[in-house]
Amino acid sequence: MARRSFGYKLTLSFGATLALTLVMGAASVAALAVVVDAKDAAIRVAADDLGSAEHLRTKAEARISDYRGFLITGEQEYLDATDADRKEFLGVVTQLRGTLTEPAALNLLQAVADAEAQHAAVLDPVIERRKSMSDLRDIGRLNATDVAPARQKLQDSIAALTTRVRADVETARRAASAKANRAIAIIIGLAVLATAFGMSVAAKLSRDLRREVGAAVGHIQSSSAQLEAAAAQQAGGGRDQASAMSEITTTISELLITSRQIADSAQRVSKIAEETAEAAENGDATIDQTRASIAAIRTQVDQIVQHMLTLGERSQQIGGVADLVSELAEQTNILAINATIEASGAGEWGRRFAVVAEEIRKLADRTAGSAKEIRALIDDVRGAVNTTVMATEIGAKSVDAGARQFDDATSSFRRIAQLVATTNDATREIELSTKQQTTAVEQVNVAASDTARVTRETEASAVQTRQTAAHLSTLSADLLDLVGNGRR
Numbered sequence: 001m002a003r004r005s006f007g008y009k010l011t012l013s014f015g016a017t018l019a020l021t022l023v024m025g026a027a028s029v030a031a032l033a034v035v036v037d038a039k040d041a042a043i044r045v046a047a048d049d050l051g052s053a054e055h056l057r058t059k060a061e062a063r064i065s066d067y068r069g070f071l072i073t074g075e076q077e078y079l080d081a082t083d084a085d086r087k088e089f090l091g092v093v094t095q096l097r098g099t100l101t102e103p104a105a106l107n108l109l110q111a112v113a114d115a116e117a118q119h120a121a122v123l124d125p126v127i128e129r130r131k132s133m134s135d136l137r138d139i140g141r142l143n144a145t146d147v148a149p150a151r152q153k154l155q156d157s158i159a160a161l162t163t164r165v166r167a168d169v170e171t172a173r174r175a176a177s178a179k180a181n182r183a184i185a186i187i188i189g190l191a192v193l194a195t196a197f198g199m200s201v202a203a204k205l206s207r208d209l210r211r212e213v214g215a216a217v218g219h220i221q222s223s224s225a226q227l228e229a230a231a232a233q234q235a236g237g238g239r240d241q242a243s244a245m246s247e248i249t250t251t252i253s254e255l256l257i258t259s260r261q262i263a264d265s266a267q268r269v270s271k272i273a274e275e276t277a278e279a280a281e282n283g284d285a286t287i288d289q290t291r292a293s294i295a296a297i298r299t300q301v302d303q304i305v306q307h308m309l310t311l312g313e314r315s316q317q318i319g320g321v322a323d324l325v326s327e328l329a330e331q332t333n334i335l336a337i338n339a340t341i342e343a344s345g346a347g348e349w350g351r352r353f354a355v356v357a358e359e360i361r362k363l364a365d366r367t368a369g370s371a372k373e374i375r376a377l378i379d380d381v382r383g384a385v386n387t388t389v390m391a392t393e394i395g396a397k398s399v400d401a402g403a404r405q406f407d408d409a410t411s412s413f414r415r416i417a418q419l420v421a422t423t424n425d426a427t428r429e430i431e432l433s434t435k436q437q438t439t440a441v442e443q444v445n446v447a448a449s450d451t452a453r454v455t456r457e458t459e460a461s462a463v464q465t466r467q468t469a470a471h472l473s474t475l476s477a478d479l480l481d482l483v484g485n486g487r488r
Helices: 006-073 076-099 103-131 136-141 149-344 347-483
Strands: none
Touching: 006 076, 006 103, 006 149, 076 103, 103 149, 149 347
């Protein structure tokens, strides 16, 4: 154990203490379980046996009461109750024979059974004589002098059994108390053993801790002094190097700012050139789309002219049909007039036909009027179609002139796009060169910044190391005081 580490010793001691504590806890639980079981068993046996003994006394008293009731009244009901009480009494005796374990109690139980049998043997003749009597005045001649001694003997035997059961309960209680006392003694012994073991382990660990920590603290104090001296030297060199790197970083930063300004200007010029080229390309595309739209408009105008001409032809055809309808209406009107004239000379049947002919004539007049209206509408449509065709022809000529002008604009936009593309290429070359120069300067600046940062970190680390060494020396002295080796 002397060559073991302090952590190992602490772990082993804690494990031993924990194991002893677990053993004590398990023993406590087992002892308490034993005590609880003993108490439960005593209470259960006491309740069952004592209750059964009391039940014997109660049934015996009930049987005596029912027997007396039968002697007084002679009713069969009391005799049946007496028999039922005896059967229940014997059942309780049988139950107690299965639960009682003490020989003395079993002997007393047997005495109760014998006394009950003797009492029953004395009662049976008296009951038989009472069955044959009908006059209450003859009850005095029953000769029941032997019943009282038998009853007293039964009651005494039941009382003796009850007293014995109570004594057994008290014995069980004292045995359970003895078990509980033994369990308490075991728990107290384990607690004393655990306390003694913990005190011895604490004393041993305290001595080992003072010895080992004292040796380790001596080495720490020596190393802290050396570390503090080295950190002081490192901090001085770091401050000088940080000053030099600060000047280099300032110069490189100014050069980097100038390079970035040039790169930004070149980038803006390149961006403007790209936007101009994009605008020119978009203008060219827009003109092409407009030319296509004008061509579509020209096609639609031609289609409109063709449809208008077709509409004029259809109007002329409709006019011919309207003329034919007007001519048919005139002929129908003439036929209706002739039918009316013929009907006037045909008598009664002619008058009816004259009415029909008049209606046909009116219909022919309305048809002729409608045909004239249709003819007027067709003339109006034909005039509108001719006007639309002339306006469409004028629009088609204007569309052709606009298409020629768009062709000239397209050529101009294409020349602008070529010039802008040339300018954009030159600007990109300037931008690329400037970016390469900026990247190189940034790399140099990053390297200088990293070097300056490392130098500052080295200086800070040296100062921190020096402070840590001084603090470690102080802590070492405090630790020595803490473990009881008070030397500085």
